[in-house]
Amino acid sequence: xxxxxxxxxxxxxxxxxxxxxxxxxxxxxxxxxxxxxxxxxxxxxxxxxxxxxxxxxxxxxxxxxxxxxxxxxxxxxxxxxxxxxxxxxxxxxxxxxxxxxxxxxxxxxxxxxxxxxxxxxxxxxxxxxxxxxxxxxxxxxxxxxxxxxxxxxxxxxxxxxxxxxxxxxxxxxxxxxxxxxxxxxxxxxxxxxxxxxxxxxxxxxxxxxxxxxxxxxxxxxxxxxxxxxxxxxxxxxxxxxxxxxxxxxxxxxxxxxxxxxxxx
Amino acid sequence: xxxxxxxxxxxxxxxxxxxxxxxxxxxxxxxxxxxxxxxxxxxxxxxxxxxxxxxxxxxxxxxxxxxxxxxxxxxxxxxxxxxxxxxxxxxxxxxxxxxxxxxxxxxxxxxxxxxxxxxxxxxxxxxxxxxxxxxxxxxxxxxxxxxxxxxxxxxxxxxxxxxxxxxxxxxxxxxxxxxxxxxxxxxxxxxxxxxxxxxxxxxxxxxxxxxxxxxxxxxxxxxxxxxxxxxxxxxxxxxxxxxxxxxxxxxxxxxxxxxx
Numbered sequence: 001x002x003x004x005x006x007x008x009x010x011x012x013x014x015x016x017x018x019x020x021x022x023x024x025x026x027x028x029x030x031x032x033x034x035x036x037x038x039x040x041x042x043x044x045x046x047x048x049x050x051x052x053x054x055x056x057x058x059x060x061x062x063x064x065x066x067x068x069x070x071x072x073x074x075x076x077x078x079x080x081x082x083x084x085x086x087x088x089x090x091x092x093x094x095x096x097x098x099x100x101x102x103x104x105x106x107x108x109x110x111x112x113x114x115x116x117x118x119x120x121x122x123x124x125x126x127x128x129x130x131x132x133x134x135x136x137x138x139x140x141x142x143x144x145x146x147x148x149x150x151x152x153x154x155x156x157x158x159x160x161x162x163x164x165x166x167x168x169x170x171x172x173x174x175x176x177x178x179x180x181x182x183x184x185x186x187x188x189x190x191x192x193x194x195x196x197x198x199x200x201x202x203x204x205x206x207x208x209x210x211x212x213x214x215x216x217x218x219x220x221x222x223x224x225x226x227x228x229x230x231x232x233x234x235x236x237x238x239x240x241x242x243x244x245x246x247x248x249x250x251x252x253x254x255x256x257x258x259x260x261x262x263x264x
Numbered sequence: 265x266x267x268x269x270x271x272x273x274x275x276x277x278x279x280x281x282x283x284x285x286x287x288x289x290x291x292x293x294x295x296x297x298x299x300x301x302x303x304x305x306x307x308x309x310x311x312x313x314x315x316x317x318x319x320x321x322x323x324x325x326x327x328x329x330x331x332x333x334x335x336x337x338x339x340x341x342x343x344x345x346x347x348x349x350x351x352x353x354x355x356x357x358x359x360x361x362x363x364x365x366x367x368x369x370x371x372x373x374x375x376x377x378x379x380x381x382x383x384x385x386x387x388x389x390x391x392x393x394x395x396x397x398x399x400x401x402x403x404x405x406x407x408x409x410x411x412x413x414x415x416x417x418x419x420x421x422x423x424x425x426x427x428x429x430x431x432x433x434x435x436x437x438x439x440x441x442x443x444x445x446x447x448x449x450x451x452x453x454x455x456x457x458x459x460x461x462x463x464x465x466x467x468x469x470x471x472x473x474x475x476x477x478x479x480x481x482x483x484x485x486x487x488x489x490x491x492x493x494x495x496x497x498x499x500x501x502x503x504x505x506x507x508x509x510x511x512x513x514x515x516x517x518x519x520x521x522x523x524x
Contacts, residue, residue, distance in 0.1 A: 024368075048389055102277065105282065106282065106288070107285050109282075114503065117507070118464070120473065121469070121480065125496070207382055208382070226389065234389075235386075241379065
């Protein structure tokens with residue numbers, strides 16, 4: 001009875017917009033107002049901070065430009081290929097290291113310490129090996145995403161419930177059946193987490209390589225706007241890129257059910 | 265009965281595994297050397313490992329690698345100091361005002377997953393092609409983990425410690441400096457460690473991309489001169505520096521958090 005009364009009271013008292021949403025709106029409006037003020041203040045070099053209207057126009061122009069979608073397609077294909085190659089290789093190596101303690105002790109430290117090194121420094125090597133075309137960008141993306149996937153899968157494999165493994169063995173499952181029926185389903189979350197991280201690294205690796213040496217792709221377009229000092233265009237491109245990257249990251253997490261893990 | 269965590273004994277099996285790892289690495293290098301010497305691999309694409317090793321001396325004698333190392337280290341240090349001051353301050357403010365934390369914490373997390381390093385052309389316009397662009401790239405990429413870990417560390421302070429502070433009638437300032445901050449320090453250091461790793465990656469990367477500064481620029485310079493063995497040696501040197509840096513940070517973290 002008391003619970004019902006409290007619930008009814010809460011339902012009546014609930015404001016239209018929560019305090020958190022209200023604060024978020026205030027912060028966004030404050031930042032936009034500060035930006036507009038800075039754009040017209042003349043404190044910075046002209047056009048370094050363009051007006052919101054100019055950025056809005058550039059955003060509309062960008063989104064209605066067919067050339068942009070062609071370049072987006074090129075970058076997406078490079079990232080997708082890098083993720084497929086690097087992810088598969090990372091999965092295979094992770095399964096191997098996670099399933100064998102000796103191999104893990106022998107080789108995992110190398111992966112662990114090489115993982116966080118700046119991969120962009122390998123770009124000159126990739127150019128020598130694969131040329132200046134998209135292949136070198138795919139190679140750098142592959143190298144970038146291999147490490148997080150391999151390390152996550154290896155760690156995930158070690159966390160599999162031993163009972164599940166014993167059940168597989170008691171059914172005399174072959175190695176392939178163990179991978180298919182036990183390991184992969186039990187490691188869905190570490191794998192998705194690794195893929196999510198791998199995607200982020202592949203994206204950065206590929207785009208940075210494009211900014212360094214390329215004639216197509218989003219990285220190339222960003223560095224083009226810098227070359228011709230098209231600041232509204234650069235802001236528009238970065239906004240779209242950030243939205244796409246954060247959205248894709250969240251989507252991979254959602255598909256893998258990572259949200260549910262956090263809630264549980 | 266007290267439970268003291270003893271360091272795990274390193275077994276003979278662990279030693280032999282480490283030896284196999286090192287042996288495989290050396291065998292791989294010898295294999296590549298043989299492939300190049302017998303003409304199966306083009307030495308103008310992959311230089312022999314022996315040539316790469318010999319190039320290290322040249323990097324020290326001709327390319328000022330020690331000076332470049334200190335230049336990059338200085339940029340990392342400055343970015344690290346900035347991220348420690350701003351990251352911890354922002355984290356503390358966000359933790360202090362719950363509404364602000366609830367409103368902005370997801371934004372900071374989203375900021376962490378955004379490809380921030382791609383904004384380097386923007387910073388080149390704002391700061392010019394100089395060390396500040398590089399430091400700002402390091403600083404920005406390092407900021408989210410420090411903020412998030414500061415919030416996590418202070419929020420995770422044990423209730424009993426907070427209650428002890430209350431029972432002593434500590435002022436909010438005393439409560440923060442005597443209880444909350446020391447209790448949160450190990451977690452905050454995890455954030456600083458992650459932040460410094462991101463900073464180093466982005467600093468060397470930006471140096472390479474804008475062809476300015478220390479070790480990153482050296483790799484770009486050598487590659488543009490088509491000095492193959494020098495390029496590979498410089499890459500190996502950067503990897504070595506990164507690995508030593510990560511190990512040192514890990515040791516410092518263990519020192520701060522002796523018992524997990």
